[in-house]
Amino acid sequence: MPGLFMPDLSSIFRAQEGRSRLISGWGARPLARLLGVARGPFSDEFSRKCVTLAPEESFTLADLEGPGIITRVYFTFTLKWPRALPRGLDLLFYWDGEENPSVCAPLGDFFGSAFCRYREYDSLAQSMQNGGYASRFPMPFEKSARLVLRNSTGRRVEQVFFGVTVRTGIELPDDSLYFHSHWIRTNPTTRGVPHTVLDARGAGHYVGCHLQAQNRDAWTRRRPDRWALPGGAGMGHMEGWEEMFIDGEEGPSQHGTGTEEYFNAGPYFTHGRSTGVLEGCTVRSYLTGRIAAYRFHLHDPVPFGSSFRMICHHGLLDAIEADYASTAFWYQQEPHQPVALPPLRERIPSQVGAHAMRALVFWPVVLGAKAMTRLLGA
Structure with a gap:
């Protein structure tokens, strides 16, 4: 399959194998009355494009026969989301008839x-821009693929638009591995215990993650000489680093020096938000104590033969109380460890009021108003 996933144009002119298909919401459901729209030929035609999900409903986005490779998964929503919705719609992807999903994460x-907020970024593997959600991770399957969207919000969800692009009629390489993704949250963190980003069993390679972390530490209540360390002036959780343990080793093969360094950034994401083709920062705010970042190991996947464990420390000595959530991406042979999502009430982001009040009291004393506005970020 020359050039199928090349990020450049060096081989796009070469002959391509197989057949490309798009499975979308077009005609997937009987016509439904649109919220706030009078019934008629135009609304009927519009409603053919999208689906509506009842509370607790599981809707099959695509049910495919192999062999094939999914090359794109896309969503958009015309109606404004309630705050909990991004973590209340579940993606469950099954390969080759397996019972436990290989992809198990909030959409x-x-x-x-x-x-639970829309933050635009654009990378080679995934993007969120102009209201769309797109993933371009290749997802091969030998016999079958079933992609399910489950509504765990407890409410009716209107006008879900989606697209799944698949290449069929191809022969997969013998060493093809299956795509996996899992969401893990640690809230609140425990002193001395790091956040687990991924704990996988089997042979494969790790290819990246999204990480969100929110400081819940009452750092201004510490002695002033501890506001910098371990407090970090509200960003002390970022003094924690990543570690990767491969094939059961006692000491990590990869031992980082700080959260932002793993994402190829400077101290506490020096200039705030940024977007890159392999890594970026979508949130950095001293006001809320929140950071969100992504990194994709497309040039440097981390292989493992029997197991892989990645952790992220929350501050020096894991001393900063925080709310961590991560979505890891990896490829591996089956079977994989069964995974599940917690109930919706355990997914909602933490409140920011107390941390914001501490920041608003502290930073005006240290900085002028103009510098403070630039520092607090979005």
């Missing part, structure tokens, strides 16, 4: 939605 977090 928003899978695509990089930060704290």
